[in-house]
Amino acid sequence: MAVILVVGAVLGATARDFLSLPNIIDLLDTYSVQAIMAMGLFVVLVSGGIDISFAATASVAQYVAAKLATQFGLPAPLVIAAGLSIGILLGCVNAALIHYVRITSIIATIATMSISFSLLMYFSGGRSIYSLPDWWMDRIVFYQTESASGDLARITLPIVLMAAVALFTWAWMTRSSLGRQLYAMGGNPEAARRIGMHIGRLQFVAYGYLGLTAALAGLLQAHRVGESVPNAMVNTELTVLSAAVLGGASLTGGIGTVPGVLLGIVLLAILQNGLNLLGVSSYFFQIVIGATILISTSITVISSRRGRRHRILAGAPTHG
Amino acid sequence: MADPPLSRNYPDKGGLAHLMARLRPGLPGGHAGLAALLILLLVAFTAFVPNFLSASTLQSFMYQLPLLGLLSLAMVVPLISGGLNLAIIATTNQCALLMVWVMRSMIAADSGGATTLGIICLAMAVGFLLCLVIGFATGALVAYTGVHPILVTLGTKSLIDGISIYLTRGMALSGLPEMFTRASSSTLFGIPLVFLLMIGVAVLIGTILRHTVFGVACAMIGSNPEATRYSAVDTRRVLVGVYVMSSLTCFVAALVMLATFNTASADYAQSYLLVTILAAVLGGVDPFGGFGTVTGLMLALSILQVISSGFNQFGVSNYLTVAIWGAILIFVVMVQTARPYLVDVLAGIWRSTNGHGGSLRRRQDER
Numbered sequence: 001m002a003v004i005l006v007v008g009a010v011l012g013a014t015a016r017d018f019l020s021l022p023n024i025i026d027l028l029d030t031y032s033v034q035a036i037m038a039m040g041l042f043v044v045l046v047s048g049g050i051d052i053s054f055a056a057t058a059s060v061a062q063y064v065a066a067k068l069a070t071q072f073g074l075p076a077p078l079v080i081a082a083g084l085s086i087g088i089l090l091g092c093v094n095a096a097l098i099h100y101v102r103i104t105s106i107i108a109t110i111a112t113m114s115i116s117f118s119l120l121m122y123f124s125g126g127r128s129i130y131s132l133p134d135w136w137m138d139r140i141v142f143y144q145t146e147s148a149s150g151d152l153a154r155i156t157l158p159i160v161l162m163a164a165v166a167l168f169t170w171a172w173m174t175r176s177s178l179g180r181q182l183y184a185m186g187g188n189p190e191a192a193r194r195i196g197m198h199i200g201r202l203q204f205v206a207y208g209y210l211g212l213t214a215a216l217a218g219l220l221q222a223h224r225v226g227e228s229v230p231n232a233m234v235n236t237e238l239t240v241l242s243a244a245v246l247g248g249a250s251l252t253g254g255i256g257t258v259p260g261v262l263l264g265i266v267l268l269a270i271l272q273n274g275l276n277l278l279g280v281s282s283y284f285f286q287i288v289i290g291a292t293i294l295i296s297t298s299i300t301v302i303s304s305r306r307g308r309r310h311r312i313l314a315g316a317p318t319h320g
Numbered sequence: 321m322a323d324p325p326l327s328r329n330y331p332d333k334g335g336l337a338h339l340m341a342r343l344r345p346g347l348p349g350g351h352a353g354l355a356a357l358l359i360l361l362l363v364a365f366t367a368f369v370p371n372f373l374s375a376s377t378l379q380s381f382m383y384q385l386p387l388l389g390l391l392s393l394a395m396v397v398p399l400i401s402g403g404l405n406l407a408i409i410a411t412t413n414q415c416a417l418l419m420v421w422v423m424r425s426m427i428a429a430d431s432g433g434a435t436t437l438g439i440i441c442l443a444m445a446v447g448f449l450l451c452l453v454i455g456f457a458t459g460a461l462v463a464y465t466g467v468h469p470i471l472v473t474l475g476t477k478s479l480i481d482g483i484s485i486y487l488t489r490g491m492a493l494s495g496l497p498e499m500f501t502r503a504s505s506s507t508l509f510g511i512p513l514v515f516l517l518m519i520g521v522a523v524l525i526g527t528i529l530r531h532t533v534f535g536v537a538c539a540m541i542g543s544n545p546e547a548t549r550y551s552a553v554d555t556r557r558v559l560v561g562v563y564v565m566s567s568l569t570c571f572v573a574a575l576v577m578l579a580t581f582n583t584a585s586a587d588y589a590q591s592y593l594l595v596t597i598l599a600a601v602l603g604g605v606d607p608f609g610g611f612g613t614v615t616g617l618m619l620a621l622s623i624l625q626v627i628s629s630g631f632n633q634f635g636v637s638n639y640l641t642v643a644i645w646g647a648i649l650i651f652v653v654m655v656q657t658a659r660p661y662l663v664d665v666l667a668g669i670w671r672s673t674n675g676h677g678g679s680l681r682r683r684q685d686e687r
Contacts, residue, residue, distance in 0.1 A: 286482025
């Protein structure tokens, strides 16, 4: 949190356009896809698991939906429903592997990731779909305003959806009994089982939800760029994971908040954007992300070890 | 179905004896299952693919395996200690880039054989040093800050990749001296040098893990870091050693990479990162740490490579091969999980048929 404020202040002072409304809205729009996936990943992390396959899930859902829309000309609601259910289905496959076959979540999801992504590349042949129907490509603007300098700032569909997903996840995880059960399961699965929680069902809920958000993110991404590229979302999984972890979601489960994860995304977003505005080469960005992860996690762990005030990463033993 | 404990997936049967039994072969059932799978695949491919078992297939096999093999070895050591090193590919690429850069910038067209050899040695020394530094830094971060290794190595991966990309602008570096390429593509008794290199490193790492105090300490940390600390093992120093070892394996991998690709780039072999974990787990390395052997890993790698070259000759797409790798992993873990249940079921059938037969006999006796 402090890191974000400091970075924001420094960038606001040095890069003049940084704190302008259009820039901030633009940032939100760009990072909405990752933020939505991060919400799903957050639920899985809280439940004590980890998922590497969600980017592949998003790609599969996006591509299949695009195929259905272009080749078979299915109407919008049907296409969206199909995309989302593919996401849920792939999430449930993960949950079934983890619960019934008892594979560690990281291994199971690495395996499903390689399977679903490779199959996608095989069947699509790596070809993109450019001719998405109009209902998919058209920008939906909810609110629009003009800043003093004449730039347009528009609240678009991705931003609204991101807010809705974040709000829903927050309310669900903190205000409902199911959410509290997921926290409990992540904190101590054995204890959760013994007080009568249905661990298997909770796994399906967590991974299914991640599948759903991933599919939603996939559909949105195609909406934003106006085409469906099979390998467009590769390698986002580690970025989203680091954002979630930067925001304080523990890799060992039971700990983390929605605002924290959103702040993690915001941190990455403002770093990239700020550096761009400062004219720093985009090649440099990776270095900054790496350094940020190392510094901020180290600081968090060391400070929590000292004071035991933030229980953010303290629960994570060195070798989970 | 009964509810086994969640966090650890082993059937908890006999305490210490069971543990020792597991420590030895790495995975329940030993390597017999993997070896059987390998032989089965070999037989199947030989039967269905013409010319599968030929000298040329074998040789291409020996050229393709070392890079993935060395990278997997670099992944296995941290895995056994209960950690993970996501930065192996980044380290390897950066090391290769540095070595090419040194060779290219120092060797003039007219420099003699001795100078060239000296510069190649210098480049290798510099690469070695780079990996040493990266290993020390990663190990120190993991050991002394107590941050989860996934996070630390995610950070170092990003950092190292970033530096490589920043310095090269994402371009590939080529221009290796002829002496290096000639030496690296040479063979000994028909066996490629790179393959021998991998075998050497594998034997070395296997011996270290199995027969040294350091290796035992690694496995102990992987099973229970706290208990290891209380048994007077300096866990922090061992952890630094683990990541140094992993990075130094990356140095060898960088040499092999230069030998196979003849160029270096920041984004080579990135797709191998998850495959190395997959191979390790397939070879019976416990992803939670503590258990695993180099032999198992090598068997698993051979399986993956046989599948890949076999399907390749069939004309199956590379993408499909990766999908099959994933499916094989899930299948193997499934069999492992189902084993206790299968044994129970089989024993039950055996007992009931036997009991049935026994009662029949008794009835016949009564007559």
